[in-house]
Every structure is written in C-alpha cells, then in structure tokens.
Amino acid sequence: MTALSEPDAPTQPIPVASASLERASRGDQIFRGVLTLGAVTIPVLLGFLVFELWMGSRLAIDKFGLGFITESTWDPVAEVFGAFPLIFGTLLSSVVALAIAVPLSLGVAIYLVEFAPKSIRQPVAFLIGLLAAIPSVVYGLWGIFVLIPILRASVFPFLRDSLGFLPLFQGPIYGPSMLAAGIILAIMIMPYVMSVSREVLLAVPNTQREAALALGATRWEAVITTVVPYARSGIAGAVILGLGRALGETMAVTMLIGNRHEIAASLFAPGYTMAAAIANEFSEAVGDMHLSALAYVAFLLFVLTVLVNAGARLLIWRVARGSGAGSAAL
C-alpha cells in the first residue's frame, strides 16, 4: 500500500509505448490536481471560518477583552456585554446532561457488549442510534409539548419534595428550565456516548475477560475489575465526546431552557446557553456591538468545543488505536 501510494514513486522508463505512458502520467497529474484541490479546500475553509469569526467579534474583543468571559451584564441598549451567564448555562446544562446520560449509556454499552444475547445486540444498538438521527428541532418540539408538561406536573414537584434540601431543587417551578434542557440534552447525547463506549469495550482483548473468569470471578466482577479499567480512558473519551456534543447543541436547548441571562442555583430556574443566545438574538440584533458580542460568543464556543473534542479524541485513541473508534461519531 505504502509503496504504491508514494506520491512520486519512480516509474521505470519503458521504451515501448512511451507516448501512451506520457499521456498516462499527464492523466495522473490532472487527477491528483483535482483531488488536491478538494483536499486543500478543507483547511482553507476552516481557516476562513476562524478569520471571519475573529473579524466579526473584533469590535467586542477590543472593547471588552477577556473580561467578557467573567462579566455578567448583558444590556444591548447600553451596549454592555458579558458572557458569564451564557458560559455558566452552557456548562451547567451539559453537566446535568452528562449526569443523566453517562450512567445510562454505560449501562447499555456494557450490557450490549458483555451480557446481551447475540440476537438483540445489533437491533438495540440500531434503535439507540436512531435517536441520533432525530433532528434537534424535533426534540425541541417534543420537549415543549410533551416533556415539559410531564416534568412540571409530576417530576419537578417530586424532586422538590424529596431532594428539596439541596439548593439545586428549590424555588418556583416554571417548566422551561435548566433541568428540562439538561434532560433533553441527555437524550440527545446518549447515542454518541453509548456507541463510542461500545466500540471501546469491543476493543478490549478477550484475554482480559478470560483471565478474570478463570480466577473464579462472576461475569459482572470480570467486567468491573478487568474490562472497564482496561477501557477507562476510552470511556472517558466517550464521555468528553458527549460533552462536546452537548456544549454546541442549539435548537432543543433554545426551546426548553427559558432564555434568561441570569445565574440561578436552582435547576428549576430558566437559564441561557451560548448557542441559544446566538440563535435567539443574532437575527434581531441591531447594533454592531450587539452582533459583535454574539460573534465573540460564537468564537468562544468554537474554541471550547475544539478543545473538548481534541481531548476526547486523544483519550479514545489511546485505547482503540487504529480501530477508528470515535471518528464516526465525532
């Protein structure tokens, strides 16, 4: 493969049919030229994206600097902007989502790889994969008209009654809230966390399981003492990958989180995320500074997701080297 794919592998000059050889090599050049054009477009596009985001947010960067990240005022009329509530909301909703999605996804992944009857493995993985195919806006629609009424009527009051001693579950119940957004996000990232951890677990060599079973471990003990520790950095990668997804999710969160530039301790209170603020305010922003502040938020969100995804990739790669696990979901 490598020898053949060398870009300029020396071709032995063959005296016969040199004209057709020459034509062939010109064909090769054109072919490679066209492909190179396609391949070059990609870094150029991304460079352009970074450039445009930077240019778009320069006004706000010049005025607010890095203080933008820690400042809490968001006043389009006075043209004073600070993204702290947005960053806080983005992180909190994602953490809530992970807290719900990770145990579920790991449970499903471990069950499918280690315990499930062969005949149901593929179908269950396929069905959960379908969750990833549902568009974000449909989750939002379902969230508004089905999930929120259920949460408001029974789940939130129950949480307040049973866990109300925690500040997280105190205060008035509206419906659209940090917790509602976190729950819908959990459903949305579950297929990603599940499929990557499944691939990572599949990459664990069978000798690990066999050794534990031979020592008399039960099947659960074999999994928890040998398989999971072996795959732990890959599983961490899957979780961080889910985090990357949750951070950038827009529509469903916009429709469920309540959209308020406030920081509240309670998960029942409405909040805001970076992506939701851009979605809601961008097309209605009038002042240049408002637009620029939103572009700055987009720039920060981009940097945040790039860092998180890079970390995830690194961790997955350490376990499932060469198996390509995770690249499909990324």
Added chain:
Amino acid sequence: MNRRMLRRGISNLMVGLMIGAVVVALLPLFFILLDLVVKGASSLSAEFFTETPAPAGESGGGVVHAIVGTLIIVGTASLIGLPIGIAAGIYCAEYPTSRLTWVTRFVADVMNGTPSIVVGVFAWAWIVATQKHFSALAGSAALAFLMIPMVLRTTEEMIKLVPNSLREAALALGYPRWRTSLSIVVRTTLPGIVTGSLLAVARVAGETAPLLFTALGSQYLSFDLNQPMAALPLTVFTYATGPYEEWHRYAWAAALVLILVVFVLSLGARLAIRQKFSLND
C-alpha cells in the same frame, strides 16, 4: 457458600439494572415517534403538501413552501459539499503519506466537532453580511460546510477497505494510476460513497441552527437562491414557538414530514450498502 451466592446475586442485580438502562434509553425514542405520529398525522392532508400558509391565526394552508425550500437548500448544499468532500476523501485514501492528508484529516475532525450554530455565524459573516441581505445560498453554504467532513470520512474509510491486490492487478495490467483509482477503486466503493453521501444529506436536512440567520425562512413559495427561503426545520421551530394552537398542530405535522424524510434517507443509505458488501461491525 453464602458468599458465593451473594456475589452471584450482585452480578444478577447489576445485569438487571443494565437491562433497566436499555429500557429507559429506548423509551424516549418510542414516545417521540409515537407522539409525532399521533399528533402529526391528523393534520396531514393534500392541502398540507400543496398550499402555502394561511395568514397567521387563520386555519388552513400548508407548508409546500418549506418542503420546496428544504429541497432547494439541501440540494444546493449537496452540489457544493459532496464533490469537495468526496474528492478530499479520495485524496486522503489514495495518498496516505502526503502531509496534506494529515492536515486535511485533522481539520475535518475539527470541522466535524464545530457546533452548527457557529457555522451559521460563519455563513452569515461571509455571505449575508457582505451581500447585506439574507439568502438561501448562505444557508446552503453553511449546510455544505457541515456535510464536507462527514462525506470525507466515509469516503476515506470505504476506499481503505478495497483490497490492495485489486489495485495491484489493475496497475499490473498497465492501467495508469488515475484510471486505477477511478474505474477500479472508486467504482468498487461506489455504494459506500453513495451511502456516506445520503447519510450526510439526511443529517443536514434536519439542521435548523445554521439556517436561522442565513436562509431566515419565509411565508412564500420562492425559488430564488438570493432571497430568504423557508425550510422544514425552520417552519417547525417558528410554529412550535408561536402563539397559535393551529400553528402547533402544523409544527407536529411538519416535524413528522421532516423525520420521515430523514429516516427514509438514512434507511436508503443503509440499504445501498447492503447490496454490494457488508460493513457491519
């Protein structure tokens, strides 16, 4: 003896919990699909597919403008994104030692993780802000951006599956490299490339965020790429968050149509690949 039973018990308990997790994980899928059918199907009618919307608050009308808009926007995005993604994918698979391959792969991963709303801001800054008006073309550009890394990845993975002996046989018969690549390697993987492309189309067809401030949405049937244009996901969003009961019914119906489009495309993608060779893990 007792201790052994305890360990058995714990093992069984954990398996039971995991089965519970499977059930809980599948419940949302079941309910979302059920609610879509129950709440959406009753509003589907011939009118729904042939009429443009009635004025706000009045009943009747349809979403033909959004269906046509989605077809145009996604179609244009495919025309831009698929050739670039496929060409880059072939490049990465055929010249794996090139430095450009390394860079392209890395950048494609970064692009893949970029939130779609950020891509929307990019398309806005690039096209809408310079043209000074919203346009369907800007929406298509944003969707094309999202498609490229997905198509690149599947194309590359598919081509890598072609056995090297096939390549060597063609070269030994005197085929030049480009013909080997096109008529042997790419031809063999064509079903895979079609699958990857269809999956990418399915994924961007449901995207809303990048269209919010590019294609913007509209209440009229439009075929002009330089004007704002409606799209199904935008219609679902506008109707779902609007104040009218009638709108909510239409949001459900439009969501049902949207999800049928997405599922048919994804299933079609999976079928396309079953025919030629199986890639199941």
